Amino acid sequence: MPRFTRSWTRHLFAAAAIGCAVLAAAPVAQAGVTAFKQALAEQVAGEAPLTAFYRANGYSAIWTGPGEDHRARRAALLEALDALPLHGLPAEDLSGLRARLAAARTAHDLGLLEAELSRRFLDYARRVQMGVLTPSRIDPDMVREVARPDLAAQLAAFAEAERPAAFLRGLAPGSAEYARLLKARLELEEVVRAGGWGPAVPAGRLEPGDTGSAVVALRNRLIAMGYMRRSASAAYDGALVEAVRAFQEAHGLEADGVVGEETRAAINTPARERLQSVLVALERERWLPRDRGARHVLVNLTDFSARIIDDGKVTFETKAVVGARSPADKHTPEFSDEMEHMVINPSWYVPRSILARDYLPRMKRNRNAASYLQLINSRGQVVSRAAVNFNAYNARNFPFNVRQPPGPRNALGKVKFMFPNQYAIYLHDTPEKHLFDRHTRTYSSGCIRLQRPFEFAYELLSRQTDDPRGLFHSVLETGRETRVELETHVPVHLIYRTALTTPKGALHFRPDMYGRDARIWSALEARGVAIGAVNG
Template sequence: MTLAKTRRDFGLLMAAAAISLTTVFTGHPAMAQVTAFRQALAETVASDRDLAGFYRDNGFAPIWTGDSAGDRARRKALVRTLSEVDLHGLPAARYDLAGLMERMGAARSSRDLGLIEGELSRTFLRLARDMQSGVLVPSKVDNDIKREVLYVDPITNLTGLTTTEPRAFFRTLAPQGNEYARLMKEKLRLEHLMAQGGWGATVPASILKPGAAGAPVVALRNRLIRMGYLARSASQHYDASVQTAVQAFQADHGLEQDGVAGASTIAALNVSMQERLKSVIVAMERERWLTPNRGKRHILVNLTDFSARIMDDDHLTFETRAVIGKNASDRRSPEFSDVMEHLVINPTWHVPRSIAVNEYLPQMKRNRNAASHLRLYDSRGREVSRGAVNFGAYNARNFPFAIKQPPSTRNALGLVKFIFPNKYNIYLHDTPQKALFAREKRDFSHGCIRLQQPFDFAYQLLSKQEDDPKTFFHSVLNTGRETHVPLKTQVPVHLIYRTAFTKAKGRTQYRDDVYGRDARIWQALEKAGVSLGAVQG
């Protein structure tokens, strides 16, 4: 739906509402049939404890169906917002604006008004919750989305509505951050382009390189022009301008910026507008799940982007490549938020029980000296010689030893880890496996987040409490001893998953759905009533 169409539809709705509601309200003096109104309202809200309590406390006075200026303003603001829910990627049918308008127009008695009063309040509360916290419950869509969504108390919303200028209050319901606003702008942009025919034909090739010519290059050229990466041209050659455009496209899609339209680049180029729009709508839903107060300074790990960022006042301070959990049922990195409390320099790796018994125990059964960099400890913390252990006597259930790797440059955690205590045992850390960061797709870990530049990451975090964070860090590192360094100001950490996200300047960024989570979210949104309409692309 375009913004212009939304405004036209809203004008028609308000004209109809003005006629029907004026007829109803002028036909019912303020005190007429008060008992019938209150009785109907009480019946309508009885099953909702919050609504029943709110109306009981206000003496079952109307907030929508009265003829006061406040009631009229609230009605108008509600109808306007309901007519624009598509702008937010919400399921319009869920709120049944047409049905509400019809029932308001058909009201002929105080009892009718009481029933409508309750229905308007229920619709308002559902709308408010969806706009503030999302249509879906994240954990019901995917068990690895551990995010705890904050829900605003219904009484708080009703009180805000009745004590604030209605239009201003409704504008506060959706997320107020820049990311949400830019995603909404991208949604409108894509819908506008779809109405004009989309991006045109896909590129019929598996690889195209600079110097190539012919029909596939023309298709590539035209696609890039329609996408806004290339000025209009009649050239049929993969020249320098096409190469530059391909590199810009690759940068916006997290691909290697070599200027060659290889398999992954052509696959991304051929993704339809429909799919990109789905990503944007899903990202808007995800923004509604995320706490509005991310922290003045916070860490943002976008799993699909394989990156970790330190943000200060919503501005990027530092960014590094990351490796995330492998796309396997027991290794995918979860999504959640917590607070970073400290760094561990020269960490010991306490091998998780699942890795110890499923990976290392079978190796030690075959060869007791396998994985010789690891040490065994009994339940009292004493180191145990492998020569004294009959590994063949143990299995995953009865293996009695803890396995640890002492601090070293070969340690699986590298030389520093960043701890935000959580029940999922997820943290950020260094790694000796540096070569993996050169990969385009970086899902290799057991779930934790490996950082390409952990030292620089540490310097940035320590810069708020140390005059010379680099010297301080290395003075601790050079001791070779495991050392905990508390952060004087703890830092919120958000592990997110965005296949569409924005930058303060530049184009919207798109990434692959590495774990398939956004596809599942879209299916759930579609089931809830969200749709794209008739689009091309």
């Protein structure tokens, strides 16, 4: 977490000390123990984590005693709550709590405060570990299940911690990405406060050889963003071409060095909107599992890429095709699971959603439509289409599975990678290789197609055989559908990031192709996440 300024730190501890001094002057005498415990027990009744914690410790104080350890916990909590906006979380109004700390006089008062401080701890712990939103309530395709920490155990561990401030800081995600996003948030806030990156680039195409005020505006904005050194040139020269290309690469655009409509819109995007994307990315990072796996597969949908990560480093990367933008039921969902096996020479069993949308209507019009597909009955037998009245069925009561057998035109290509899930999403090969030549690759019905599926398979198999290529091709050449187990399952994380960082700390952006991050930002604003009222 970024360090606080010395003046801010002194202010926080001074504010906390007001309550500390008063509490030290009002020790809980033996006669007041019963009043303290009764007030505390009544306050935490019905709150499972607090009831579990205080029942275990005999309803003893951890916040409101006169000892130095109690003072340190109070100060650390107030500091952490004040710092919530640094994480892109809603600010807390602590004035009422500080007033109660200063005014506490009786054992009953202290019992109420004890419960309130523990309640604030739990709320802080939930927010920095889980975020403030439930993904599926924002978008039905954000089906990620956010892990719930054992809050009672964390409160117990905090009570025993020698360094309470460090304990609270350690509750936030510890990933390198989270730390880099925090740094990016600070930097972008400074840009927003300073008024942004300067005047927008005027409408119209700009390309090498152009001159004039629009080129100057382009140059100045790229300088302000850090993509080129200061220059007095008014020409679209080689240095400007390289700066435009660098910007395009960092924003998921075709890096042709020319400013067309799409590139100009990205360059003119205000710093304030970029900051919103970073705040959304911080919330998204809180949703991910803390333990992603020493080896795992990471698919960033907005980046059209799939990577194998080993101990934090990319060991394999390939282009990917993801779900189409329209209709919405083709959007690729976001979730995490475990890859268990691959199927070489796979059959394709048409999902019910695709059957209802595409194939059954065609078969009703022409029973021989899509003749490469077989109808399979409940006994696994192929059924002749001549025996089926397609108009008697809909997608819900259609009694057959629809299968495309292995072959050169199979929709799944030569191999699929399975992490069994209720959404029927997996990674696979494809016969439509030409789609990987396109910059924006939103063409599938939801699954993720890989440009280099064979090499992906070799890398996965490299942990269980000395000859992964030989093993793979010995099975492939049989032409038979064959399941190959992964001896060690590999976690798979399907994510969606419009703001992301590189290992060296550079901040990149991608288009919000499904509109999910816009919905997340609206929900965060509704929950109280704010950016200073400065335009950029």
